[in-house]
Amino acid sequence: MYSILYVDDEPAFLDIAGLYLKRSGDLQVDTSASAKQALKMLHAKKYDAIISDYQMPVMNGIDLLKRLRESGDSIPFIIFTGRSREEIVIQALNEGADFYLQKGADAKPQFVELEHKVKQAIERRRTEKALRESEIRFRELARLLPQIVFECDVDLNLTFVNEPAFRLMGYTPADLYSGINVLDAIDPSQHHRLKENMYRLVRGEPVTHQEYTMVRRDGSTFPSLMYASPIFKENRNVGFRGVVVDIGPTRQKDDYRKILVQLLDNAPEAISVHDFDGNFLYVNQKAIDIHGYSRGEYLSLNLHSLDAPGTREKIAERMRILEEKGETSFEVEHIRKDGSVVPLLVKAKYADWGGKKVILSIATDMSDRKGTEVRNREAETRATIDSFPIPSFVIDNDHRIIIWNRALAELSGIPADAVIGTRQHWRAFYRTERDCLADLLADNRIGDIEELYSGKWAPSKLIPDAYEVTDFFPYIGENGRWLYFTAAIIRGSDGQSIGVAETLEDITERIAAEEALSQTNKKLNLLSNITRHDILNQITVLMGAAALLREEALSSRDRMEFLDKIDTSTSIIRRHIEFTREYQDIGIDSPTWQALDRIIARTLDQFDLSHIDLDLDLPGVEIYADPLLEKVFYNLIHNSLVHGQNVTRISIQADENPYGLAVRVSDNGSGIAHEKKEEIFKRGFGKNTGFGLFLAREILDITGIGIREIGIEGEGACFELSVPRAGFRRCNGNDVS
Numbered sequence: 001m002y003s004i005l006y007v008d009d010e011p012a013f014l015d016i017a018g019l020y021l022k023r024s025g026d027l028q029v030d031t032s033a034s035a036k037q038a039l040k041m042l043h044a045k046k047y048d049a050i051i052s053d054y055q056m057p058v059m060n061g062i063d064l065l066k067r068l069r070e071s072g073d074s075i076p077f078i079i080f081t082g083r084s085r086e087e088i089v090i091q092a093l094n095e096g097a098d099f100y101l102q103k104g105a106d107a108k109p110q111f112v113e114l115e116h117k118v119k120q121a122i123e124r125r126r127t128e129k130a131l132r133e134s135e136i137r138f139r140e141l142a143r144l145l146p147q148i149v150f151e152c153d154v155d156l157n158l159t160f161v162n163e164p165a166f167r168l169m170g171y172t173p174a175d176l177y178s179g180i181n182v183l184d185a186i187d188p189s190q191h192h193r194l195k196e197n198m199y200r201l202v203r204g205e206p207v208t209h210q211e212y213t214m215v216r217r218d219g220s221t222f223p224s225l226m227y228a229s230p231i232f233k234e235n236r237n238v239g240f241r242g243v244v245v246d247i248g249p250t251r252q253k254d255d256y257r258k259i260l261v262q263l264l265d266n267a268p269e270a271i272s273v274h275d276f277d278g279n280f281l282y283v284n285q286k287a288i289d290i291h292g293y294s295r296g297e298y299l300s301l302n303l304h305s306l307d308a309p310g311t312r313e314k315i316a317e318r319m320r321i322l323e324e325k326g327e328t329s330f331e332v333e334h335i336r337k338d339g340s341v342v343p344l345l346v347k348a349k350y351a352d353w354g355g356k357k358v359i360l361s362i363a364t365d366m367s368d369r370k371g372t373e374v375r376n377r378e379a380e381t382r383a384t385i386d387s388f389p390i391p392s393f394v395i396d397n398d399h400r401i402i403i404w405n406r407a408l409a410e411l412s413g414i415p416a417d418a419v420i421g422t423r424q425h426w427r428a429f430y431r432t433e434r435d436c437l438a439d440l441l442a443d444n445r446i447g448d449i450e451e452l453y454s455g456k457w458a459p460s461k462l463i464p465d466a467y468e469v470t471d472f473f474p475y476i477g478e479n480g481r482w483l484y485f486t487a488a489i490i491r492g493s494d495g496q497s498i499g500v501a502e503t504l505e506d507i508t509e510r511i512a513a514e515e516a517l518s519q520t521n522k523k524l525n526l527l528s529n530i531t532r533h534d535i536l537n538q539i540t541v542l543m544g545a546a547a548l549l550r551e552e553a554l555s556s557r558d559r560m561e562f563l564d565k566i567d568t569s570t571s572i573i574r575r576h577i578e579f580t581r582e583y584q585d586i587g588i589d590s591p592t593w594q595a596l597d598r599i600i601a602r603t604l605d606q607f608d609l610s611h612i613d614l615d616l617d618l619p620g621v622e623i624y625a626d627p628l629l630e631k632v633f634y635n636l637i638h639n640s641l642v643h644g645q646n647v648t649r650i651s652i653q654a655d656e657n658p659y660g661l662a663v664r665v666s667d668n669g670s671g672i673a674h675e676k677k678e679e680i681f682k683r684g685f686g687k688n689t690g691f692g693l694f695l696a697r698e699i700l701d702i703t704g705i706g707i708r709e710i711g712i713e714g715e716g717a718c719f720e721l722s723v724p725r726a727g728f729r730r731c732n733g734n735d736v737s
Contacts, residue, residue, distance in 0.1 A: 001025070003028050003045075003047045003048050004028065004029045004048065004051060005029075005032060005042065005047045005049075005050045005051070006018065006029055006030070006050075006052075007031075007032045007035060007037075007038045007050065007051065007052040008031070008033070008080075009033055009053065009057060011033060014031040017031075021118075024115060026115070027115060030047070034056060034059070035067075038052070039064070039067065042073075048076070049078065049118050049122050050064075050075055050076070051078045051114065051118065052065070052077065052080065053079075055081065055082075061081065061092075062079070062091055062095055065077050065095050065097055066095050074125065075125075076121035077097050077098055078099045078114070079092045080103060081101075081103060082102065082103040083102075098117075098121035098124070099117040101117060145243070147246075148161065148164055148168060148244035149161065149162040149165065150162075150182070150242055150243075151231070151240070152182050152240050154237060154238065155181075156183055156240075157180070157181050158176060158179075158181065168216075169214070169217060171217050175217070186213070186214065187212065193210070194212065198230075201228060201230045202237045209226060210225070210228075212226050212244075214244065223248050224245060225247050226242055227242055227243045228240050228241070228243075264282075265284045265285040267284055268286065269286060269364055270344070271284040271361070272284070272287050272303075273351065273361075274358065275358055275359070278304045279302060279303075280301065281353055281358060283295070283298050283299065290342060291334060291336050291342070292336045306334040306335055307333070307334065307335075308334065310492065311332050311333050313496065314332075322348060322350070322359070326349060326350055327348065328348055329346065329347045329348070330346055330348075331344070332344050335398065341398075343369075344363040344365060345366050346361055347361070381394075381403065382402075382403050385403050385405050387405075387406075388405055388407060390504070391410075391504040391506075392405045392407065393428075394500070395442060395499055395500055396498065398423075399439055400422065402420070402421075403420075403501075404419055404420055411476070412427070412476070414427060425502075428476070435448070435452060436487075437449070437452075437453070437485060437502060438487045440452070440487075441500045449467060449469075453471060456469050457469040460488070463488060465491075466486060466487065467486065467487055468484065468486040469486075479726060480508075480726050481506055482506070482507045482508045482511040485502060485503060486502065486503050487500055487503075539569075542566055542570070545563075549562050549563070591624055591627075592625075593624055593729070594624075595622050596619075596623055596663070597618045599629055599630050600633060602630060603637060606634060607637060612641075612647065612649065614649075614651075614652075615649065615652070616653075617652075617654070618652065619655070620731040621728050621729065621731060622730075622731055624703050624727045625699070625702070625705060626699045626700075626703065629699065632707075632721075633665065635692040635695070637650065638692070639692065640717065643669075644667050647667045647668060647716075649667060649668045650665070650667050651664070651665075651666045652664070659724070660725045660727065662720055662722060662723075663721040664710075664721075665718070665721075666718035667718075670713070670716075671711045671713040672709050677709045680693050681693045681694060681696075681707070703727055704727060706721070706722040707719060707720070708722075
């Protein structure tokens with residue numbers, strides 16, 4: 001959690017800002033009403049960042065920033081103010097502000113952006129500090145090494161060398177200050193190769209140590225090995241650092257070793273030498289051929305990175321036996337460069353490598369024997385799962401698909417031969433690559449399930465290592481599918497994971513039935529409320545008025561007043577009964593795809609619009625909605641004509657946006673007052689039945705379509721329907737989204 005000091009002379013703004021910034025749980029916020037008070041708080045407590053207003057009495061935000069920077073305090077500082085003059089922005093940034101944000105009317109997005117900028121400034125400052133500390137540690141270590149250690153810029157101009165570099169090359173610190181290029185110390189015939197290798201490093205290509213002829217200041221030379229790597233700052237290459245090793249004394253030993261290497265490279269078995277941490281010192285050609293890497297790539301790997309996931313847990317046991325007996329043999333599976341798995345029978349023993357104790361391994365490829373066993377076992381498993389009526393797939397621990405049954409091929413439209421052996425199981429469910437539930441189990445990332453399927457998952461109640469999820473997939477089928485899917489780890493006879501199986505069940509109809517039931521219950525509750533509460537209230541009025549009419553002492557005026565009350569209550573009861581008759585039809589029939597232009601045409605045909613200027617701009621789309629959709633548009637047009645006050649123009653337009661389809665019905669009438677824009681959708685609002693717009697919202701809500709009024713009072717009403725992307729399509733039947 002980050003500790004933040006927020007400075008602003010507006011107490012109310014401090015309170016609301018503190019509440020917003022604390023909501024994520026990542027920020028702990030202290031507040032100060034003045035810059036002077038903030039300085040005292042900074043002496044008493046350490047903060048990770050400061051947020052400050054600009055315009056404050058006595059000392060403004062930029063003066064506070066200058067005070068801190070003059071004292072050497074580099075704490076992240078964000079100016080957050082309503083002032084937006086360019087000279088203030090420039091001054092704030094010049095004085096060392098990390099960010100400058102302007103206050104706006106919309107609170108939520110501006111505080112989300114403010115929190116993002118605060119975190120970004122803190123992390124950037126911490127990264128800069130870590131880089132500085134890393135640079136210091138590197139140079140301290142370099143001074144202790146006997147080899148040449150150097151740093152240079154992107155043009156190969158040296159910016160740092162350690163003491164052995166001066167001693168071995170004959171240069172002085174004064175020479176370095178005057179300027180030395182790396183190329184000055186390399187044989188000219190090797191300059192092109194050096195530059196090319198540096199460019200390859202920047203491109204991320206593997207470059208092992210390279211042999212160069214070093215040229216001393218006096219012109220003498222010696223053979224060397226150079227190890228180099230690029231220096232990146234903020235994702236930008238700013239130079240290189242490296243180590244140069246004098247290999248002259250070892251050249252004779254290397255000649256003898258080359259003869260030995262030639263003999264070993266012709267051996268029929270895979271031979272390798274590695275240290276106790278798994279770093280390769282030598283591999284022969286057979287080992288390279290088996291694994292599919294180049295020699296340089298192989299030597300840059302670690303032995304343990306080649307082990308298949310199911311065999312890595314046995315490393316400690318192998319080392320224990322090797323330590324006890326001096327040699328051991330075992331079966332292991334290695335991962336080739338292309339991702340395939342090769343079974344090996346390995347014999348390992350201790351050996352001496354130039355006075356260093358190492359491990360010599362001789363491995364035999366067991367693919368032929370193991371391949372037959374695996375193929376038979378997989379064929380039986382595949383045939384069994386392929387016959388399942390439930391869509392299913394299986395991946396290995398490397399996330400490669402090994403089974404894709406016919407039911408899943410039918411559901412996804414992806415044949416098995418298009419995905420077997422790939423890591424593309426995500427294609428059945430998503431438009432872009434992302435983890436599936438099976439991937440999380442294969443990597444044992446159980447904690448990430450909540451992040452991807454928040455509130456939608458649960459552990460299996462039947463078996464361990466299994467989990468179940470219910471989620472909606474908008475890109476399966478024409479209108480999306482609700483799926484209930486489970487994933488479980490598959491374990492071998494030794495109890496180790498060998499893959500993950502995932503099964504899927506289409507529960508779209510069940511979810512739709514549950515939603516329909518929910519809508520029905522909602523309508524029944526509303527109807528019950530109307531009949532039990534509203535109508536009973538009016539009956540009470542009728543009975544009271546009738547009782548008073550029976551009194552003989554009433555005047556004619558009083559009798560007429562009570563008769564008026566009876567008429568009013570009777571009208572109200574009639575309107576409620578008419579509403580229940582209309583409301584009970586909502587949701588009775590299933591939603592359907594309806595052509596927008598045809599719905600509008602049928603609606604307009606029901607009115608006399610000879611005095612109205614119509615403006616229609618409708619794309620050829622269909623909307624997925626309740627069959628009563630036409631009633632919604634009828635009600636909107638009727639309201640314009642009856643309540644719009646001298647409406648002469650009605651516009652109906654529709655266009656796509658990133659969230660779906662927006663359909664707007666507007667007029668040039670009197671418009672809706674701001675305080676009534678939401679009230680008009682409440683049951684009972686209005687001069688007539690008061691149910692028109694209420695019913696419209698209920699009809700649209702069945703398929704997730706929203707409606708709101710966005711017009712300007714005095715310029716006309718404008719009702720906007722927001723159709724989700726899955727809720728509309730082009731008239732040829734293809735999903736627009």
